[in-house]
Amino acid sequence: MTRNILQKVTLLLILTVSITTMNAQTNLNENQHLNKQQKSIVSIASLTAVGDIAELKIELNSALETGLTINEIKEVLVQMYAYCGFPRSLNGINTFMEVVEERKEKGIIDVVGKKASAINDTESKYEVGKKTLQTLTGREEKGPKTGASAFTPIIDTFLKEHLFADIFSRDVLSHQQRELASISVLSTLEGLASQLEFHLSVGLNIGFTESQFQDLFSVIETHVGKQQADIATGVLSKIVN
Template sequence: MGCQGVEEYKIMLPVALGNGVNPVEVKEVLYQTIDYLGLGRVMPFFKVTNEIMTARGIKLPLESQTKTTMENRLEEGEQTQIRLFGPQMKDFAKRGIINKWLVDNCFGDYYTRSGLDDRDREMITFCYLAAQGSVEPQLLAHAKVNIGLGNDKEFLTKVVLQNEPFIGYPRSLNAISIVNQAAKELEK
């Protein structure tokens, strides 16, 4: 998804579904993608996913994984950000409108959902960011969170190596550099 490889996704999704990835996990990966790639770039993947799932006899829509409401999503999002990134995230939403959207939508609407745990969500986010290129500050922040959650330097390096055919050498080299930087900074 990060590299916009819809044709490759059409091949890989049935393989994933046939090898233990369940439909809820697939949909959660898609929902997680929206905040990092934008709805316009993710919509073709929803179409393909729904077609493949329907062809496999999977009843759609799937059961909702939503855990927040419009009334508590900002508060829940802030708590999630603080839990993952640290106390410096307190009042992050007050620093601007995009910051608020990031807290209530990305962290309040998506990170709080069931279906994937924090480690999986952060690994997926790391992949999306690595595929984008030119987002090194965000990639570094998420590499540090990944390491803090147990997705250590060795694991993230393997993730990058698995994604190299999809994102290419330059972005892979940049991602490895960021992983090394994150690990070094966390050692201090």
């Protein structure tokens, strides 16, 4: 009798350990790849950048189905103007407005989501942007300006005050989501390898994996083409190898 009880307890322990191990492995595998919402951000950013409105409309519908909120998608589209210009951004926003209205007419009520919190106004926007950038890169900015920032100081001001304070500090999206959108545009458009390299490095610093970036490039290949996906893969290889 005692032996049977011990056998049952042992079997139960083995099953418990096995299930725990399987769950841990499943979670690890999931964390190594982009989820549906993240892939939707990639698609929206990429299609907005190239101006493929027909495909963008499809992906905007899909993004809402994954659970992304209206405000989260708006934020992605607004951020696009810093990377591919106001016209593309506005076209994306107008397309999304149509999608939301069409879904309402069908009786589909999508979650609006939270609004952006007020940005800390006790510091200058330049300092807010500088701190945000340092958080993203994991490096403290020291010494005199170099490169484009030294040659044209106002661009450094615009980058800090506008991109990294006005846009990146808005908490509707996380830093990971914003970097995902930025990297997607830079992977989509031609001739931006140096900027892509910077943002891929930032992405790795804030927790993305090489496998997740490979997922991103697969989405780029689907929407833009193999050539751009291969270029982006090459840029990533320079960083991780």
